[in-house]
Amino acid sequence: MSAEQKKLRVRFAPSPTGYLHVGGARTALFNWLFARREGGTMLLRIEDTDIERNRPELVEGILDGLKWLGVQWDEGPYFQSQRLEMYTAAAKRMLAGGAAFTCYCKAASYAGADAVEQEGEGDDEGKVQKKLACPCRDLSAGERAAKEKEGTPPAIRFRVPREGVTKFEDAVFGSREVQNAEIEDFVLLRSTGQPTYQLSVVVDDIDMRISHIIRGADHLSNTPKQVLIYRALGVDPPIFAHVPLILGPDRTRLSKRHGATSVGSYAEEGFLPEAFRNFLALLGWSPGNDMEYMRTSELVERFSLAGVSRTNAIFDRPKLEWFNTEYLHNLPIEELLPYIESQLKSAGLWQERWGSTDRAWFAHAVDLIRPRTRLLGDFSGWARGFFTDDFEYEPEACAKFWKDERLPSMLAKLADALDALPEWNHDACDSTSRNVAAAEGVKAGLLINATRVCILGRAVAPPLFESMVVIGKDRVVGRIRRALPAIGKQTAARVDRS
RNA sequence: GGCGCUAUGGUGCAACGGUUAGCACGCGGCCCUUUCAAGGCCGAAAUACGGGUUCGAUUCCCGUUAGCGCUACCA
Numbered sequence A: 001m002s003a004e005q006k007k008l009r010v011r012f013a014p015s016p017t018g019y020l021h022v023g024g025a026r027t028a029l030f031n032w033l034f035a036r037r038e039g040g041t042m043l044l045r046i047e048d049t050d051i052e053r054n055r056p057e058l059v060e061g062i063l064d065g066l067k068w069l070g071v072q073w074d075e076g077p078y079f080q081s082q083r084l085e086m087y088t089a090a091a092k093r094m095l096a097g098g099a100a101f102t103c104y105c106k107a108a109s110y111a112g113a114d115a116v117e118q119e120g121e122g123d124d125e126g127k128v129q130k131k132l133a134c135p136c137r138d139l140s141a142g143e144r145a146a147k148e149k150e151g152t153p154p155a156i157r158f159r160v161p162r163e164g165v166t167k168f169e170d171a172v173f174g175s176r177e178v179q180n181a182e183i184e185d186f187v188l189l190r191s192t193g194q195p196t197y198q199l200s201v202v203v204d205d206i207d208m209r210i211s212h213i214i215r216g217a218d219h220l221s222n223t224p225k226q227v228l229i230y231r232a233l234g235v236d237p238p239i240f241a242h243v244p245l246i247l248g249p250d251r252t253r254l255s256k257r258h259g260a261t262s263v264g265s266y267a268e269e270g271f272l273p274e275a276f277r278n279f280l281a282l283l284g285w286s287p288g289n290d291m292e293y294m295r296t297s298e299l300v301e302r303f304s305l306a307g308v309s310r311t312n313a314i315f316d317r318p319k320l321e322w323f324n325t326e327y328l329h330n331l332p333i334e335e336l337l338p339y340i341e342s343q344l345k346s347a348g349l350w351q352e353r354w355g356s357t358d359r360a361w362f363a364h365a366v367d368l369i370r371p372r373t374r375l376l377g378d379f380s381g382w383a384r385g386f387f388t389d390d391f392e393y394e395p396e397a398c399a400k401f402w403k404d405e406r407l408p409s410m411l412a413k414l415a416d417a418l419d420a421l422p423e424w425n426h427d428a429c430d431s432t433s434r435n436v437a438a439a440e441g442v443k444a445g446l447l448i449n450a451t452r453v454c455i456l457g458r459a460v461a462p463p464l465f466e467s468m469v470v471i472g473k474d475r476v477v478g479r480i481r482r483a484l485p486a487i488g489k490q491t492a493a494r495v496d497r498s
Numbered sequence B: 001g002g003c004g005c006u007a008u009g010g011u012g013c014a015a016c017g018g019u020u021a022g023c024a025c026g027c028g029g030c031c032c033u034u035u036c037a038a039g040g041c042c043g044a045a046a047u048a049c050g051g052g053u054u055c056g057a058u059u060c061c062c063g064u065u066a067g068c069g070c071u072a073c074c075a
Helices: A022-036 A056-069 A082-097 A113-118 A125-132 A141-150 A196-208 A217-232 A263-269 A272-281 A296-302 A317-330 A333-344 A359-372 A394-402 A407-419 A426-440 A444-456 A464-471 A474-498
Strands: A007-012 A042-045 A075-079 A101-102 A156-158 A163-168 A174-179 A188-189 A214-215 A241-244
Touching: A007 A022, A007 A214, A007 A217, A022 A042, A022 A174, A022 A188, A022 A214, A022 A263, A022 A272, A022 A296, A042 A056, A056 A263, A056 A272, A082 A101, A082 A188, A082 A196, A082 A317, A156 A214, A156 A217, A156 A394, A163 A217, A163 A241, A174 A217, A188 A196, A188 A263, A196 A217, A196 A359, A214 A217, A217 A394, A263 A272, A272 A296, A272 A359, A333 A359, A333 A464, A394 A474, A407 A426, A407 A474, A426 A444, A426 A464, A444 A474
Parallel strands: A007 A042, A042 A075, A214 A241
Antiparallel strands: A101 A156, A156 A188, A163 A174
16 A cells, blocks of 8 residues: 555435435445444535435435434535536536437437337347447437537437446455446436436546445446446546345335335434444344344444345344344443433423432433333333323223222222331332231232332333332322222222122 | 346344354243343244255355346436
8 A cells, every 4th residue: 555545435325305214324324334444534425416306305304314323424415416517527528538429319218118128029139239329329420410400409428338348346246247238328418417327426426536335236237337437537436335225024125115214213213323223234234243232333343345245134123123122221321311311301201300410310210111111202101100290090000900999998008108108218118018918918919019000000110119219209109099099990890890 | 028136044144165054033932020021041943946066065156936126318
């Protein structure tokens, strides 16, 4: 390597035709991991040359998606719509050099798939080749002048060599080569003056000095065209790395009908960005061993293009949820707290003191609850009884644990006993409860389960006595007393039925 | 249709000529237990098919099949 070693530069280049979907997110992540690992630069480029489909208002959503994902770019965003002169200039240069020619065919006409099909098959290759070669490529200067006079606005097509092969290196798929005879004379500049993807992507990747192009494998087949453009422009192509696609459970390309496909929807659902990154990283990549739970820093340490697979992967939602629970359960509590805080804020349950004077209490509560959460929303969902007194009694929980008619008097005694406790801690709550149960001659479980429903309204909750400590004496006693009438009704209804 | 890519349990990945084919998710069972989780243990489950090459193929080659991609004046 020379002193002036070529700097590693990668890019993520979405087009604003939709939100940031999981496939794009994975591509962005791989670029980011690679840049971080190798000490390179990542830039963001918005490919908005298709004025028809381009929705400028979607750009913000894509940026938000990337920010949530934690993929931060070092340069950009650049917008191709603001760089049109460069593409035109490049096309003119290729025209002047003979690598391209003006085409006067009406839009989308000379080699449509339909036309080829109608010709039938079994014919000699020459026929097909004729389809791939645009008739305009052989027009004389005079003929072109005549067309110009007619006022037909010309497109500019690349003059693809009719023989030979085009080769390139792919870090994932290896050495590739295709017969030039199989490549059509593709359009560089539309008759409207707008560049096509093939042109703008190459011009920008050259201008932005991209060293590695990491993108979806759907671009693999078009890469030879781009290599042709690089050559025509007198530039060596960069290293390509095509990553396999992400498919839906039915093995077709992930799309809206597979449900949630935007990263935004996963953010809203309560996934942690780091869990999402971990999951995404393992779709089409592995560190070469059985390691799965990897913090982002470990991902960066281990990432390499050599570990990228060539097989399409199916997006497996249950596994994503598993990763999320792993992070929810195992993250150092201090790292998790900010996420819970914003979750509670958006649910309108947040109390400022939990961030200051009662921070230790808040951390304790979260730590108690988290072993049985899967999504951030669980903290403002079923666990809301820990953060607010406003919760409902679940009918199923009542039906299951408020069956015994001795319960109302037993619970009243328990409330009194708890109220009289001088010390409020786990063991005191434990022995008090067990003593009441013993005095009544019932199994402790009966009372414990019923009490849980009284103070949290549900059957699913952390261990009772720990919960009591977190919720606090006044609230616990209050909640038990408040539940008494409801229990009476429940047991009475039961007696009626029998 | 043409061209190309891919092919390990249901899913995601390991094994890059020699393993009883490994791990994880999911699934089933057991244990633990104060509900529900978590956790621990056990289990069912795969090299698409057919030919080669080789002492030996999941691994290398060919064919078949299947899936996917490209085949736009979309990106």
